[in-house]
Amino acid sequence: MSFIEAENLTHIYGQGTEQEFTALQDVSFHIEAGEFVAILGANGSGKSTLARHLNGLLLPTGGACRIAGLDTRSPQDIWQIRRQVGMVFQNPDNQLIAGVVEDDVAFGPENLGMEPAKIRQQVEMALQAVGMAEFRKFAPHLLSGGQKQRVAIAGALAMDTKCLILDEATAMLDPQGRREVMDTVERLHRERGLTLLCITHFMDEAARADRVLVMEHGRLVQQGTPAEVFADAPKLHKLGLAVPLAVELAWNLRQSGVDLPRDILSNDDLVAALEACYVH
Amino acid sequence: MLNNIMIGQYFPGDSFLHRMDARVKILLLLILLIEVFVFTSAPVYGALIVLTFLLILCSGVPLRMVLRSLKPLWWIIIFTFVLHLFSHPGRELCRVWQFAITQEGVEQGTLISVRLMLLIILSTLLTFTTSPLKLTDALESLLSPFKKVGLPAHELAMMMTIALRFIPTLISETDKIMKAQQSRGADFVTGSVLARLKNMVPILVPLFLSAFRRADDLAMAMEARCYRGGAGRTRMKEMKLARLDYIAMCIFALLSMGLGVSFYR
Amino acid sequence: MSIELKTVKYIYMPKTPYERVALDDVSLTIEEGSFTAIAGHTGSGKSTLVQHLNGLLSPVAGEVIVDGIDINAKDKAGKIKAWHARQQVGMVFQYAETQLFEETIAQDIAFGPRNQGLEDAEIEERVRQAMEMVGLDYHKFKDMSPFALSGGQMRRVAMAGVLAMRPKYLVLDEPAAGLDPRGREELMAEIQRLHKKGKLTIVFVSHSMEDIAKMADQMLVMQGGKLRAAASPAEIFAQAGLLQETGLEQPQIMQVLARLKQAGLPVDTRAITPEAGLRSLREVFNIHVK
Numbered sequence: 001m002s003f004i005e006a007e008n009l010t011h012i013y014g015q016g017t018e019q020e021f022t023a024l025q026d027v028s029f030h031i032e033a034g035e036f037v038a039i040l041g042a043n044g045s046g047k048s049t050l051a052r053h054l055n056g057l058l059l060p061t062g063g064a065c066r067i068a069g070l071d072t073r074s075p076q077d078i079w080q081i082r083r084q085v086g087m088v089f090q091n092p093d094n095q096l097i098a099g100v101v102e103d104d105v106a107f108g109p110e111n112l113g114m115e116p117a118k119i120r121q122q123v124e125m126a127l128q129a130v131g132m133a134e135f136r137k138f139a140p141h142l143l144s145g146g147q148k149q150r151v152a153i154a155g156a157l158a159m160d161t162k163c164l165i166l167d168e169a170t171a172m173l174d175p176q177g178r179r180e181v182m183d184t185v186e187r188l189h190r191e192r193g194l195t196l197l198c199i200t201h202f203m204d205e206a207a208r209a210d211r212v213l214v215m216e217h218g219r220l221v222q223q224g225t226p227a228e229v230f231a232d233a234p235k236l237h238k239l240g241l242a243v244p245l246a247v248e249l250a251w252n253l254r255q256s257g258v259d260l261p262r263d264i265l266s267n268d269d270l271v272a273a274l275e276a277c278y279v280h
Numbered sequence: 281m282l283n284n285i286m287i288g289q290y291f292p293g294d295s296f297l298h299r300m301d302a303r304v305k306i307l308l309l310l311i312l313l314i315e316v317f318v319f320t321s322a323p324v325y326g327a328l329i330v331l332t333f334l335l336i337l338c339s340g341v342p343l344r345m346v347l348r349s350l351k352p353l354w355w356i357i358i359f360t361f362v363l364h365l366f367s368h369p370g371r372e373l374c375r376v377w378q379f380a381i382t383q384e385g386v387e388q389g390t391l392i393s394v395r396l397m398l399l400i401i402l403s404t405l406l407t408f409t410t411s412p413l414k415l416t417d418a419l420e421s422l423l424s425p426f427k428k429v430g431l432p433a434h435e436l437a438m439m440m441t442i443a444l445r446f447i448p449t450l451i452s453e454t455d456k457i458m459k460a461q462q463s464r465g466a467d468f469v470t471g472s473v474l475a476r477l478k479n480m481v482p483i484l485v486p487l488f489l490s491a492f493r494r495a496d497d498l499a500m501a502m503e504a505r506c507y508r509g510g511a512g513r514t515r516m517k518e519m520k521l522a523r524l525d526y527i528a529m530c531i532f533a534l535l536s537m538g539l540g541v542s543f544y545r
Numbered sequence: 546m547s548i549e550l551k552t553v554k555y556i557y558m559p560k561t562p563y564e565r566v567a568l569d570d571v572s573l574t575i576e577e578g579s580f581t582a583i584a585g586h587t588g589s590g591k592s593t594l595v596q597h598l599n600g601l602l603s604p605v606a607g608e609v610i611v612d613g614i615d616i617n618a619k620d621k622a623g624k625i626k627a628w629h630a631r632q633q634v635g636m637v638f639q640y641a642e643t644q645l646f647e648e649t650i651a652q653d654i655a656f657g658p659r660n661q662g663l664e665d666a667e668i669e670e671r672v673r674q675a676m677e678m679v680g681l682d683y684h685k686f687k688d689m690s691p692f693a694l695s696g697g698q699m700r701r702v703a704m705a706g707v708l709a710m711r712p713k714y715l716v717l718d719e720p721a722a723g724l725d726p727r728g729r730e731e732l733m734a735e736i737q738r739l740h741k742k743g744k745l746t747i748v749f750v751s752h753s754m755e756d757i758a759k760m761a762d763q764m765l766v767m768q769g770g771k772l773r774a775a776a777s778p779a780e781i782f783a784q785a786g787l788l789q790e791t792g793l794e795q796p797q798i799m800q801v802l803a804r805l806k807q808a809g810l811p812v813d814t815r816a817i818t819p820e821a822g823l824r825s826l827r828e829v830f831n832i833h834v835k
Contacts, residue, residue: 043725055504068658079506079814087504093498099413099445106516108505119516141448144587155505157564169724174587174752176792201725240727245797245819248740252823267801278829327699380722453643459601463636465660480654487645489692 001069002030002274003163003195004054010062020132024217025218026063030099033162036189036196038206038226041215042240047199050215054197055085064185068162083112086156088169092148093140101143101151102127102136106160119158126154129192130184146177148175150184157188163195164188203230203244207265214239227263246270289349289404289410291338296524297409302418304525308532309406315536316398319543322387327539332401333454349404350397405427421519424456434510437449442498448489525533527536546577546712547613547746548598548634550613553595553607555770567593568604569770575763577713580740581748585767586792592639592751595716595766598748599634600627613716632661635712639719642691642699645775650676650694650702651687668709675709678737678743683788697728708739715739717749717776721756733760754796758782758817766791779817798822 011024023046031037041047052058053065056072067085070077089095098104105126109119127133130150140148149169156164164185170178182205189196198205206212212229214222216239222229230236233251235245243251250273251265258277262268292298296304316328336346350357366376370384407415420437427433458468461482468479553786555568568590574728575598585591596602597609603617610616613621614630638644647653651672658668673683677702686694691702700720707715720736721729737760739745751757757764757778764781766774768791774781781787782795795803802814813825 013781038355038618042727043697049806052500057500057504075375080507086368086502089497089501091497092496093449094494095501097445097498097502098441103516104415106814107502107507110513110515111506111508113512113514116514116518123516138748140445141452143410152501159506175794176587182776203726218660240725242726242730248819250800254827256830259292263777267797270801271804271808274805274810276827278810301655454637457644459596460603460636460638460641461656463599463638464657464712465632466656467660482644482646486643489646490643 003033003035003068004029004031004197006030006050006062006063007065009050009060009065011046011053011058012061015061017094021028021242023218024053024060024170027064027215027218027220029213029220029223031195031197033195034139034189036186036208036210037198037213038209038211039199039213039215040201040203040206040229040239042201045215045239048167049218051087051165051197051199054163055082055087055145059088061169063163077155079112083108083159084162085165086153086161086163087165087167088149088152088156088157090150090171092145092172095152096140096148096155099139100136101132101138101140104140104151104275105158106153112159113245122158123154126158136249144177145173146180149173149177149181152163152180153181163197165197165199167199169206170199170200178205182208185200196270203205203242203247207244207247214241219229226265230265231262269271282308289407291339291341291345291408292381292411293409295409297335297405299337299522300528301412301519301525302414302519303422303519304521305410306415306418306529308424308528309402311532311536312402313399315539316402317538318394318537320395321543322389324539324543325391325398326399327542329394330337330476332398332405335399335405339405339409346401346408347403350400351395353400357396360396361389364392370530374430391502412444413441416444417515417517417519423495432485434513438510449494450487453490454487457490459484507532526540546713548612548632548746549573549608549610550597550609551610553604553609553760554598554607555597555602557593559605567760567770568597571607571770573765573772573775575714575745578744579746579763580761581746581763581765582761583693583748583750583765583767584754584757584791584793585773589767589791590770591767592718595636595718597750598714598716599636600731601633617791619676619773632710633713635707635710637704637707637715637717637720639722640700641703641707641720642696644703644706645691645699648690649776650691651686653691653702654706654709656734661710671709671711672705673707673790678739679705679707679710681798692741697724698731699733700724712745714746717747719752721751721753754782754794755819757779758798759798762810766793768792779815782817783815 006027006029009024009027013021013023039050040045049058053060053072054067055150056078058071065072067081070081072081073080096104097107103125106119107124114122127136130153132147132150132154135143135147139225153164164229166185170181173181185196198209200206209226209227212224213220213224214229230243230247233248236243244265245265246264246269250260250270254260260273260277264273295441309429309524331366336343365381366379366387368382368388373386376383402439420433423431423433466479466482468476549574550571553571557565557567570677571594575592582590583594593602597604600616602730606664611630614631615628616627618624618627636795643655647656654672655668658671676683676686676819681701691699694702717736724732736747740747761778764776764778765772766781773791774787782799796817798819799817802812802816805812806814810829812829815824816822831835
């Protein structure tokens, strides 16, 4: 059993009405516990709809979605699912609920009915884990975008989440905020074995994942390692996506006959490969 | 231009008034206000005025700031005072045109004005020494016995929490939208009242739309964090009465008895 | 003709505990016809700076001169001239789509021209042209609700609303923020077209050093409310110390080329765009490979 199992997942908005719109069509994939997976796709490709199925915020109109073996359609399991799958949304301003950072992080555990002393402990642990402990008494509007997103991550951690879904959580941040958030979640992934699902259109974020899923018009059109997916740069361009600079340069140089390996993803890879190539 | 609005009027500090349980503060304030209405005699009011000043002094809130809270209500106080001056028959002090000012009028007018001022100052002192968040929690706790008769105490408190959280966000949003429309030549300053109201449409429509969008996002985020109403919910910050609160309640009880005795003697 | 700032100073929330100097002694010139990028960390004063360019904020000291006219003039004769001068500077805010409010796209775009007091025929002509400039088909879109569009299209409508006022200078605060790669690329290409074909002077705030390298001919670097540098992107990206102090980075291609140079490859480290970088790499390898 995989941690996340989507079988022929289909979602049709406004079924039977004039505005009927198929947002997801027969999407099937598995994600193992502890994996880091990136989901790519242009705006409107169904990425966010997909994400919202993974903790039961939306229910499939066809097919099924199981988290740790629990079906998201079963009402008695839904809280267990949401507790295990935490979600960070795009707009940093619209997901913090309380007027003080620590109260906000406590929101999830409070909903789960934890003991006050245990909540206090969870909040402290979560704030430490995202490096926001010194801001515990701050009001959210005094924080930067990156800091707000880290508080949102802490809110999920405090519920002992097993899996974190970032639904374009870096899209509205400046480069520094983006780095803060990605460094935080990647560290949590490494140190705690947190399953990580990044929905993004920043390719350098996707390049660091174990696996990449590519969406187009509500369908899953490609999946594989970043090297496999990025190997075909023109195809990604056609899907409205960019590829990382190193991949783009390597692809162009290979086209001009330079003998470069196909698994170049980062600037490090590219520099090393070009250096080796030049010496020959 | 919207930068200058402060939220609530909490004045952070560490006085015993700040440290007291907010529920106790609210209850004591209510009783005190009732006393102000019931014990209408000069000596009791004298004592209450002294008490109020002592409390202000202890709170560490500058007297100037407390008095400023009276500012919007000066007119009502003066109006009530003047009304009372002329409307009580009794020993005539002097005449203005054909209306007589009586000694009873002066006494009643003073009493009523002092009552109004005490009312305002004491309530203000509560909001000066209690953060809006604590106030919200206290209200939820105090109202929760009424849940049985259908009062949505938790929902009301949650609404207040969210409102407090989003006030700064919406203020900066309003500022931004106003600037964007000003850049498109909108004029919010000149013209008739009607024209100015009409000119608000380009601000209000985007503001409402954005508020709806935010509400939608927030509801989603709350659901994702297992929110399902007040039932089964615990709180990290338990409200517990401490020794300070018991001491305050005892002193207050003794004081009230003293006032009562001196009034009915 | 130009926009000129002379020792501009701005204080945020003066005489409160939150008082902060947001702009400190900033002097700069934006020549007509130029393509200027403003870079700097969040909180460096970029947004405060651009809001001075059309008089949304008035400096507490110093002057903002547009085409020779002080746009904050206080005397009666100066005020009217100042109003006209401000109209020369169009401002597109970050996430500009949030300012839309009318029932139809055409009406929304007409808001600015109508405020300028133009005739109906003239307004319609301007709406038509503005939509064309941002790549929206007039007949297809004019009667649609702006809220039925995608985020990227809504942003174009907002841009058209500013363009319809026929500004000479167009100021954009992070125009591509939040868009996906294709949306970004298309919008940036559109802005470039406005510059080349529309003869608009462009001033844009950006966090993307790639976009700045690709498009700008002048780059202003802000830090802590002060203007730290004003030069061509190539000159600024060559100053490693300045970039580090102001929290900026070289475009990625420069970082790659610099490391290759260090490793002994004879690449041209002056290349600031991927295209130029690739050209240099091809030269290096066409000699040594094959």
